[in-house]
Amino acid sequence: MNPQVGQAQKPGVPHSARILLLVAGLMGVAMYAADALVEAALHHHGELVDQLIRPDSAVLLIRLGVAGLFLALGWAAYLLLRRERSSAEHLRMAESFLSSVVDNIPDMVFIKDARELRFVRVNPAGERLVGLSADELIGKSDYDFFPEAQADFFTGTDRNVLSSGQVLDIPEEEIDTRHMGCRLLHTKKVPILDKDGRPAFLLGLSEDITERRHAEHAVQVEKARAEHYLEISRSMIVGLDREGRVNLINPRGCEILGWTEAEILGRNWFDTVLPEKIRTRERELARDLLDGHAAPEGVYEGEILTRAGQVRQIAWNLALQRGPKGEVVGTLCSGQDVTDRVMAELAAQRHHQELAHVMRLSTMGEMASGMAHELNQPLTAVVTYCAAAMVLLDREPASQEAVRGTLEKAAEQARRAGDIIRRLRGLVKKGDSTQGLIRVDGMITEAIAFLEWELRQSAIDLELTLNGGDRPVRADPVQIEQVLINLIRNGLDSIRAGAVAGGRIEVETEVTDRATLRLTVRDNGPGIDPYVLSRLFEPFLTTKAKGLGIGLSISRSIIEAHGGSLWGENEPEGGSAFGFELPLAAEEQGGEAERLDGR
Amino acid sequence: MERLSVWMVDDDPSVRDALGVFLEIAGFDVLAFESGESFLACPQLGGARPRVLLLDQRLGGGMSGLDVQAELSRRGVSIPIVFITGHGDARMAQAALQQGAASFLEKPFHHKDLLDSIEKAAAQGKR
Numbered sequence: 126m127n128p129q130v131g132q133a134q135k136p137g138v139p140h141s142a143r144i145l146l147l148v149a150g151l152m153g154v155a156m157y158a159a160d161a162l163v164e165a166a167l168h169h170h171g172e173l174v175d176q177l178i179r180p181d182s183a184v185l186l187i188r189l190g191v192a193g194l195f196l197a198l199g200w201a202a203y204l205l206l207r208r209e210r211s212s213a214e215h216l217r218m219a220e221s222f223l224s225s226v227v228d229n230i231p232d233m234v235f236i237k238d239a240r241e242l243r244f245v246r247v248n249p250a251g252e253r254l255v256g257l258s259a260d261e262l263i264g265k266s267d268y269d270f271f272p273e274a275q276a277d278f279f280t281g282t283d284r285n286v287l288s289s290g291q292v293l294d295i296p297e298e299e300i301d302t303r304h305m306g307c308r309l310l311h312t313k314k315v316p317i318l319d320k321d322g323r324p325a326f327l328l329g330l331s332e333d334i335t336e337r338r339h340a341e342h343a344v345q346v347e348k349a350r351a352e353h354y355l356e357i358s359r360s361m362i363v364g365l366d367r368e369g370r371v372n373l374i375n376p377r378g379c380e381i382l383g384w385t386e387a388e389i390l391g392r393n394w395f396d397t398v399l400p401e402k403i404r405t406r407e408r409e410l411a412r413d414l415l416d417g418h419a420a421p422e423g424v425y426e427g428e429i430l431t432r433a434g435q436v437r438q439i440a441w442n443l444a445l446q447r448g449p450k451g452e453v454v455g456t457l458c459s460g461q462d463v464t465d466r467v468m469a470e471l472a473a474q475r476h477h478q479e480l481a482h483v484m485r486l487s488t489m490g491e492m493a494s495g496m497a498h499e500l501n502q503p504l505t506a507v508v509t510y511c512a513a514a515m516v517l518l519d520r521e522p523a524s525q526e527a528v529r530g531t532l533e534k535a536a537e538q539a540r541r542a543g544d545i546i547r548r549l550r551g552l553v554k555k556g557d558s559t560q561g562l563i564r565v566d567g568m569i570t571e572a573i574a575f576l577e578w579e580l581r582q583s584a585i586d587l588e589l590t591l592n593g594g595d596r597p598v599r600a601d602p603v604q605i606e607q608v609l610i611n612l613i614r615n616g617l618d619s620i621r622a623g624a625v626a627g628g629r630i631e632v633e634t635e636v637t638d639r640a641t642l643r644l645t646v647r648d649n650g651p652g653i654d655p656y657v658l659s660r661l662f663e664p665f666l667t668t669k670a671k672g673l674g675i676g677l678s679i680s681r682s683i684i685e686a687h688g689g690s691l692w693g694e695n696e697p698e699g700g701s702a703f704g705f706e707l708p709l710a711a712e713e714q715g716g717e718a719e720r721l722d723g724r
Numbered sequence: 725m726e727r728l729s730v731w732m733v734d735d736d737p738s739v740r741d742a743l744g745v746f747l748e749i750a751g752f753d754v755l756a757f758e759s760g761e762s763f764l765a766c767p768q769l770g771g772a773r774p775r776v777l778l779l780d781q782r783l784g785g786g787m788s789g790l791d792v793q794a795e796l797s798r799r800g801v802s803i804p805i806v807f808i809t810g811h812g813d814a815r816m817a818q819a820a821l822q823q824g825a826a827s828f829l830e831k832p833f834h835h836k837d838l839l840d841s842i843e844k845a846a847a848q849g850k851r
Contacts, residue, residue, distance in 0.1 A: 456798060509746045516750060
């Protein structure tokens with residue numbers, strides 16, 4: 126990566142020193158030979174070989190001394206030269222090592238001279254950062270490359286450092302680079318003094334912190350946004366730690382609860398906010414969530430207590446708070462205040478009950494004359510049997526058997542009258558809405574009893590096909606009976622209105638594969654007028670002279686309040702059909718049905 | 725002494741039974757019908773005529789008491805009729821009287837009123 130970083134050379138004897146040593150050796154040998162040659166020529170006349178090999182011992186001593194002197198001189202020169210060469214090598218190596226260090230620092234390193242603040246050195250990281258090569262930079266000042274305002278700032282801080290002699294830390298400064306636009310730097314500037322203590326150079330270290338700042342900024346924006354969400358949310362948002370202490374609450378939460386954030390933070394949620402009756406249950410729910418035994422799914426409705434002691438109904442969505450390693454550290458709850466909705470539902474239910482009562486009264490009015498007539502039958506019979514008994518008693522001898530038989534018949538008719546009265550009272554009674562497990566098939570048989578006389582009066586055949594089975598539905602029996610009577614009476618009225626001969630009403634029940642009980646009432650009357658059909662469930666729309674027009678409308682709201690649906694249509698082969706579907710109660714509750722079935 | 729023959733039409737079996745028991749004890753021959761149609765279809769109607777007819781206004785099936793009365797007068801059959809009505813049928817009873825019924829009784833009635841009405845009707849028939 127860095128071309129200037131070379132392999133440091135191995136320390137050793139330089140080549141020139143070896144040559145010097147060799148020359149000194151050769152010179153020693155040459156001096157020995159030259160002296161031998163001169164001696165042979167001057168004194169012994171050609172006895173060169175003798176002079177070389179067997180000289181006088183004195184001569185040999187001198188010769189060897191001169192040669193040794195040369196050799197010693199050469200050796201000394203060699204040693205001197207070698208030491209000099211070695212220290213220069215060391216210096217060069219040290220310099221190269223430092224350069225390598227500087228060049229490998231991943232942050233920008235630059236050196237300026239203290240006098241004119243011109244670049245003396247810039248490392249490769251610096252070159253890459255500003256987008257200028259060292260060659261371009263060296264010898265130039267900041268004013269040659271950067272906008273004036275930036276150059277003013279750089280040189281200003283340079284001068285501060287040099288005049289104070291102190292290291293300066295600049296946490297954030299902007300620099301316009303050639304290739305990477307404006308970058309943010311964290312720079313440290315260090316004065317470098319000469320041996321007299323005067324500033325000679327300025328050393329600068331700059332780290333590019335642009336990415337880190339951007340990331341930090343993004344985190345801050347994210348955090349601000351999250352806080353903003355918490356702030357504007359119309360849901361109350363509450364965080365609880367593992368012990369159930371509040372560790373987060375938003376303004377809406379404070380508004381609903383009537384506590385300030387400072388007051389509620391750290392308090393135990395269960396002890397502070399939940400009504401006592403549900404504390405244990407809620408604690409268990411929270412523990413199951415924290416331990417992973419339950420998943421935070423769906424909406425959960427529950428009550429809370431405000432600081433002023435008011436009960437509010439909250440629909441909660443739950444989530445888990447997780448720590449850095451993904452471990453569950455608490456729960457996060459988002460709650461909608463649904464108190465008003467729940468109150469409205471209750472009011473609507475009350476209203477609905479009142480309307481249903483009006484309908485019962487109206488039905489009763491329509492049925493009153495029929496009921497009165499029916500009541501007159503057993504009463505007439507009672508009176509007449511009694512008259513017969515009295516006549517028998519006046520006879521001599523009175524027949525006890527005959528009197529008893531007649532009175533028994535009278536008593537039976539009186540009981541029949543009582544039954545009729547009871548039924549009538551059941552119809553008028555308003556009664557509280559009490560849900561129970563009921564079997565619709567049994568209920569149909571009871572409802573028919575109210576209508577028997579009218580059906581007989583109009584010579585209408587009633588056919589029951591009851592396949593509702595044993596599975597009960599959870600419902601208010603009085604209301605469902607009301608719907609049954611209403612649907613059958615509609616069929617009856619339709620047949621009467623159409624003056625149909627051979628009137629027929631079929632009542633059918635079946636269990637569908639949607640786990641619902643389906644009831645259908647078919648008549649062979651003239652069917653529903655198309656105009657009426659489109660507005661079948663509008664209240665106060667009636668085709669009957671005496672009707673209130675609320676029967677179907679209320680019947681439908683009753684069935685829908687029980688989670689079912691009610692419909693009306695014309696049959697393809699004539700006549701009309703009305704029916705409803707109610708969800709079957711869950712299987713395991715079947716036992717309770719035995720108790721409530723008879724009603 | 726010849727027993728007076730009383731026929732009655734009422735759709736309620738217990739009323740038919742009670743009236744039957746009482747009238748037998750009281751000394752009448754009783755013949756009961758459950759509907760206007762079955763009464764009008766009785767072959768004896770043309771011959772041994774009943775002396776008094778107890779006719780309930782409200783009858784199961786197609787015909788009402790008034791319908792039966794109208795049919796009898798259409799056929800020219802003259803039988804004194806005691807109309808029996810339920811509660812609230814007073815206007816109907818007035819109509820019956822205007823069409824020649826002897827009297828009417830509102831259920832439930834006292835047995836002395838019943839006997840008086842039958843006697844009165846029988847007397848009317850003799851005239």
